[in-house]
Amino acid sequence: MTVENNEPIYNELNSKFKLFSPSRVMAIAMNTFTQLVRMKVFYFLLIFSVLIIGANVLFLNFTFEQELKILQDVSFGAMTLFASIFSIVGTALLIPKDIEDRTLYSILTKPVPRFEYLIGKLLGILFLVAVSLVLMSILFFAVLFFRQHGILAEEINQMRGQPTAEQISSLKENIFAQGLRLELINGVVAVFLKAAVAAAIALVVSTFASSTLFTIIVSLVIYFIGHAQSMALDYYFPEGDMHGAFQRFIAGIVAIIFPNLQIFNVVDGIVSGQSVPMSLMFRLTGLTGFYLFIYSFVSWVLFAKKEL
Amino acid sequence: MSKDLPTAVQIKNLTKTFPVPFKKEKVVAVDNLSLSVMPGEVYGLIGPNGSGKSTTMKVLLGLISATSGSSTVFGMSSTETASRGSVGFLPENPYFYKYLTGAETIAFYGKLCGLKRKVIKERTSELLNLVELEGARDRRLAGYSKGMLQRIGLAQALVGRPKLVVLDEPTAGVDPAGSRKIRDLIMQLKDQGITVILSSHLLEQVQEVCDRVGIIFEGKLVREGSLKTLIEIEDQTEIVLENAGSDLLKKITDLINQENGVNLIRSGRPRTTLETLFLKETGGESKDVRNES
Amino acid sequence: MIILVKSKLFSYGRVLVSLAILVVFGFLKIPFESQTEQKLKDKGFRDWVPNMSAREQLTQASFIGAIGGFRSLVASIYDLRAHEAFRDKDWGSVERFRKVTTSLQPRFAKHWDLAAWDMAWNAYAYYRSKSEFSDDDLELWRIEKMIMPSYLEKGLSFAKEGAKWTPESYRLPMVIGDIYAQKYNNPKLASEWYFKSSQAKDAPSYIYRAYATQLAKCVGMEEEAYKVVSNLYNGGKVRTLTLRRDMERLEAYFVNKLVQSNSINELKEMVKKENSNYIIYDAIATHYLGEENNISLAVNAYRELVKNPKAPDFYRRKFALLIARDPANEERAYGLLKNMYLSTPQIFRRVDLIELKKIESNLNIPLNEKLIKSDASR
Ligand SMILES: Nc1ncnc2c1ncn2[C@@H]1O[C@H](COP(=O)(O)OP(=O)(O)OP(=O)(O)O)[C@@H](O)[C@H]1O
Ligand SMILES: [Mg+2]
Numbered sequence: 002m003t004v005e006n007n008e009p010i011y012n013e014l015n016s017k018f019k020l021f022s023p024s025r026v027m028a029i030a031m032n033t034f035t036q037l038v039r040m041k042v043f044y045f046l047l048i049f050s051v052l053i054i055g056a057n058v059l060f061l062n063f064t065f066e067q068e069l070k071i072l073q074d075v076s077f078g079a080m081t082l083f084a085s086i087f088s089i090v091g092t093a094l095l096i097p098k099d100i101e102d103r104t105l106y107s108i109l110t111k112p113v114p115r116f117e118y119l120i121g122k123l124l125g126i127l128f129l130v131a132v133s134l135v136l137m138s139i140l141f142f143a144v145l146f147f148r149q150h151g152i153l154a155e156e157i158n159q160m161r162g163q164p165t166a167e168q169i170s171s172l173k174e175n176i177f178a179q180g181l182r183l184e185l186i187n188g189v190v191a192v193f194l195k196a197a198v199a200a201a202i203a204l205v206v207s208t209f210a211s212s213t214l215f216t217i218i219v220s221l222v223i224y225f226i227g228h229a230q231s232m233a234l235d236y237y238f239p240e241g242d243m244h245g246a247f248q249r250f251i252a253g254i255v256a257i258i259f260p261n262l263q264i265f266n267v268v269d270g271i272v273s274g275q276s277v278p279m280s281l282m283f284r285l286t287g288l289t290g291f292y293l294f295i296y297s298f299v300s301w302v303l304f305a306k307k308e309l
Numbered sequence: 310m311s312k313d314l315p316t317a318v319q320i321k322n323l324t325k326t327f328p329v330p331f332k333k334e335k336v337v338a339v340d341n342l343s344l345s346v347m348p349g350e351v352y353g354l355i356g357p358n359g360s361g362k363s364t365t366m367k368v369l370l371g372l373i374s375a376t377s378g379s380s381t382v383f384g385m386s387s388t389e390t391a392s393r394g395s396v397g398f399l400p401e402n403p404y405f406y407k408y409l410t411g412a413e414t415i416a417f418y419g420k421l422c423g424l425k426r427k428v429i430k431e432r433t434s435e436l437l438n439l440v441e442l443e444g445a446r447d448r449r450l451a452g453y454s455k456g457m458l459q460r461i462g463l464a465q466a467l468v469g470r471p472k473l474v475v476l477d478e479p480t481a482g483v484d485p486a487g488s489r490k491i492r493d494l495i496m497q498l499k500d501q502g503i504t505v506i507l508s509s510h511l512l513e514q515v516q517e518v519c520d521r522v523g524i525i526f527e528g529k530l531v532r533e534g535s536l537k538t539l540i541e542i543e544d545q546t547e548i549v550l551e552n553a554g555s556d557l558l559k560k561i562t563d564l565i566n567q568e569n570g571v572n573l574i575r576s577g578r579p580r581t582t583l584e585t586l587f588l589k590e591t592g593g594e595s596k597d598v599r600n601e602s
Numbered sequence: 603m604i605i606l607v608k609s610k611l612f613s614y615g616r617v618l619v620s621l622a623i624l625v626v627f628g629f630l631k632i633p634f635e636s637q638t639e640q641k642l643k644d645k646g647f648r649d650w651v652p653n654m655s656a657r658e659q660l661t662q663a664s665f666i667g668a669i670g671g672f673r674s675l676v677a678s679i680y681d682l683r684a685h686e687a688f689r690d691k692d693w694g695s696v697e698r699f700r701k702v703t704t705s706l707q708p709r710f711a712k713h714w715d716l717a718a719w720d721m722a723w724n725a726y727a728y729y730r731s732k733s734e735f736s737d738d739d740l741e742l743w744r745i746e747k748m749i750m751p752s753y754l755e756k757g758l759s760f761a762k763e764g765a766k767w768t769p770e771s772y773r774l775p776m777v778i779g780d781i782y783a784q785k786y787n788n789p790k791l792a793s794e795w796y797f798k799s800s801q802a803k804d805a806p807s808y809i810y811r812a813y814a815t816q817l818a819k820c821v822g823m824e825e826e827a828y829k830v831v832s833n834l835y836n837g838g839k840v841r842t843l844t845l846r847r848d849m850e851r852l853e854a855y856f857v858n859k860l861v862q863s864n865s866i867n868e869l870k871e872m873v874k875k876e877n878s879n880y881i882i883y884d885a886i887a888t889h890y891l892g893e894e895n896n897i898s899l900a901v902n903a904y905r906e907l908v909k910n911p912k913a914p915d916f917y918r919r920k921f922a923l924l925i926a927r928d929p930a931n932e933e934r935a936y937g938l939l940k941n942m943y944l945s946t947p948q949i950f951r952r953v954d955l956i957e958l959k960k961i962e963s964n965l966n967i968p969l970n971e972k973l974i975k976s977d978a979s980r
Contacts, residue, residue, distance in 0.1 A: 018390070018391040018394045018423075019423070022423060024420065024423070025420065025421055025423065028417060028420035028421055029421075032406065032409075032417055035408070035409070036406060036408055039408040040408070059682070063685070064712070064716075066712040067678075067681060067712065067716075070674070070678060070710070070712070071678045071681075073674075074672075074674045074675040074677075074678045075675065075678075077674070077675070078672050078674075078675040081671050081672065102404045103400055103402075103403075103404055104404055104405060104406060106370075106372060106398070106400040106403075107398065107400060107403065107405065107418065107462070107465060107466075108418075108421065109370075109371070109372060109393075110370045110371075110372065110393055110396065110397075110398035110400075110475075111393060111418060111421040111422055111469065112390055112391060112393040112394040112421070112422065112423065112469075113390070113393075113421050114390045115390075165839075165840065167807065167839065167840070168806075171806045171807070174804070175804070175806075178804075195671070205620075209617070225666075225670070228669050228670050228671065229669055231639060256628075256632060257624075257625055257628030257629060257632060258621075258624050258625065258628050260631075261635045261639065262671075263639070263669075263671075264635060264638050264639055264642060265671070266647075266671040266673070267642070267647055268671065268674065269647070269671070269673040269674040269677075269707065270645070270646060270647040270709070272674040272707075272710075273674065273707050273709045273710035274709065274710065274711075275645060275646055275647065275709060277645070277647075278641075278645065281638070281641055281642070281645070284634075284638050284641070285638070288631070288634065288635070288638065291627075291631065295623065295624070295627050298623065299620045299623050299624060302616055302619055302620050302623065303616055303617070303620055305616075306374055306616065308372075308373040308374070309367070309372045309373060
């Protein structure tokens with residue numbers, strides 16, 4: 002018989018193995034991104050283009066305020082929709098699929114800590130969402146830019162007589178104030194932040210759910226509760242109104258457990274011409290970072306010892 | 310065996326049970342199983358369907374945790390991610406990202422193993438050559454046949470230059486020529502001093518390449534040993550004579566008859582196979598079949 | 603089966619730990635979240651409250667959409683619906699949809715603007731034209747005394763509510779001014795709102811001019827109006843026709859006042875002291891024309907007047923027309939008027955053109971050389 006030797010070869014193994022390796026995380030993230038790209042998700046850009054061009058046609062006979070507004074509404078609406086769908090469905094589609102297809106076996110039997118896998122997936126999805134939002138923004142801003150100049154020309158054309166320089170400049174100011182402006186970027190960022198939180202929610206759900214459908218449904222429900230919770234609080238408990246202890250308790254639990262996604266909805270205000278102070282954007286970013294951290298951590302707690 | 314390398318695989322009193330939903334009793338997949346594999350050895354784990362081979366391997370690789378007992382790889386607990394640094398694993402019926410090409414797949418797993426970009430390039434060509442998938446290098450895995458997937462799985466398992474290779478049914482679903490090649494590859498690994506654990510139904514294959522074999526049934530390791538000792542029928546002794554005349558044979562037979570409790574079962578040419586042994590040890594039925602009836 | 607089995611396979615302990623983490627951090631995040639929420643409220647990002655009445659106004663899908671971050675889009679959709687209802691002349695629906703757009707996005711001034719416009723102009727005009735075809739007295743009475751005023755009020759209340767929501771914008775005070783000016787014929791209130799509107803940062807300059815115009819119409823506020831109008835007339839870049847007319851009208855008013863409250867000697871005294879005040883010359887001229895009908899003295903006064911560089915250019919027209927009153931000088935005056943008309947036609951009012959036409963026929967100007975070809979229409 003052979004002699005057993007249980008001296009570990011720690012030196013060799015440990016010197017090679019890093020507890021956290023950004024390059025491994027990046028490999029998983031980029032792989033996720035590639036996967037989604039090769040699933041041809043970017044075809045959605047065609048839909049997006051059709052939508053924003055359609056929005057232009059729809060409001061052709063309206064005032065320029067209405068036309069510029071609907072263009073922004075449709076663009077931001079589509080951005081919110083696509084970003085949220087990519088975040089939730091992408092996460093729900095890929096992680097349970099890895100488990101179902103047992104692709105995960107070959108990944109986790111490499112020296113890859115499970116949280117790296119989770120973070121890699123999340124980053125991959127977020128990267129996809131970011132790239133899609135950038136592409137949509139470019140399209141959106143380009144259309145907006147051309148429309149505002151088009152509208153200016155049309156309005157000048159419609160003026161009776163020879164408009165004075167003052168008239169033109171005030172008209173231009175009026176139109177451009179509702180056209181391409183820096184504030185829109187804050188709107189896009191807020192859309193991204195909300196989608197990032199949605200992705201993190203789906204990540205948590207997908208670590209304990211076992212099917213894609215279940216993950217999507219549960220994530221969507223949470224996503225909706227996240228939107229409705231603060232409004233529900235206002236709705237059920239208008240200021241100064243005393244209510245039953247039980248209702249308060251339930252509302253409190255909901256507010257504690259679920260994220261308040263309503264605070265990311267600044268797009269409506271931005272379209273109507275308000276501006277989000279930078280400090281508020283930092284707050285939202287910080288809050289998103291916090292959610293990403295907590296949800297990644299929770300999903301790791303659930304996933305770390307999951308039987309595969 | 311060299312003393313300075315720790316035991317490649319050490320499984321001690323491993324038990325793994327799975328709960329059955331809505332029922333009290335549990336499925337015992339692995340039952341108090343112990344085994345150890347020395348560095349450089351090729352170890353074959355054989356057993357019928359549902360006997361716990363894959364479960365054992367999964368515990369060894371940290372995919373699931375043991376209900377009780379322990380398992381180590383080169384002295385490091387399987388629960389530690391670092392222990393995976395020296396292991397390559399080929400799952401049964403491997404399935405990879407089908408939108409990646411062969412080369413991309415290897416590169417992806419290479420990155421997970423922490424290989425440098427330049428190394429990955431070399432290693433990819435080397436491995437694709439080894440598993441003879443050079444021609445399918447830039448084809449997506451969606452278009453790979455089962456045998457090709459098995460081979461890309463093998464290449465993937467080897468990308469990090471592991472010291473231990475765990476192969477779960479490496480030849481399942483592969484045609485004879487293909488499984489021949491896989492066997493040759495295992496021999497090559499053995500020559501390089503790499504430890505291999507494999508599970509299989511194809512017994513001849515195990516017979517051919519394994520230094521030692523463990524037979525697992527209903528989660529228990531029922532027999533273990535070198536091929537030679539296993540194939541021996543313990544309560545029987547075979548005397549193989551050359552050029553023995555009938556006189557001598559008669560003398561021997563008489564001698565045997567005088568002895569109490571000793572029977573001559575047969576004479577003639579000795580022949581047994583692992584297969585008979587296998588069937589004897591497992592009662593000739595697979596667990597899954599029994600469960601159904 | 604296997605999938606089901608797997609889903610049962612993680613320990614309940616970990617679920618509890620996860621829940622505990624969520625609860626603990628949930629407590630930590632709540633103050634931060636509600637602070638953020640409050641800041642958003644302060645900045646006007648939370649104006650719409652999904653209460654019972656909001657729920658009743660919106661369809662189910664729209665309500666969910668509005669909650670889910672598509673509030674602006676839903677508002678635009680209702681804008682479209684309002685437009686459709688407007689085309690169908692379904693004023694009840696127009697009003698309902700406009701209420702939705704304005705409550706969903708109250709800081710978007712255009713929503714209020716459109717709402718006020720649909721009520722005070724479109725619906726109002728629709729019923730006015732309907733009343734013109736109505737033979738039924740009772741119906742006519744109902745339309746004129748009840749429906750039309752009610753739409754004006756609705757428009758006005760949309761505009762006033764909107765003005766509260768958009769204090770920085772010039773737009774809704776302007777709309778209110780428009781309603782008072784054009785629908786209620788109330789120059790006093792109109793001028794007040796136009797003034798308010800003109801003070802907004804983004805206000806176009808014409809609003810201040812509208813303010814001046816309305817102010818000039820206010821009886822008893824001529825002093826104030828004259829200050830504003832003359833400032834605009836002398837300092838502004840644009841001299842619109844309205845501004846010229848207002849200026850002329852207001853100056854005429856003060857001239858009349860001077861003439862009525864002063865004797866000619868007093869006026870002469872005044873002119874000695876306030877040489878630069880050209881209005882007194884006009885008063886003197888008016889005096890001579892009125893009581894004594896002494897054109898040459900009036901002309902003399904005007905001669906002095908037009909020497910003053912500050913005197914508005916319409917005095918040159920007045921001067922020339924005065925000269926033309928003396929048949930001996932009519933031809934010379936016509937020459938002056940002709941030059942004036944060709945270089946600055948804007949100083950001629952409708953009445954002046956009628957005068958000019960008379961002069962042309964007195965002098966037998968051939969048709970092709972006439973300045974005024976048809977009836978004095980411009
Ligand atoms: N996740 C699981 N949940 C419940 N039971 C399981 C699970 N995985 C395996 N089992 C059960 O454990 C037993 C051992 O399964 P295992 O896959 O290890 O067998 P095996 O020897 O690899 O069989 P095969 O030759 O068919 O691959 C089987 O009865 C199986 O049904
Ligand atoms: Mg198996």
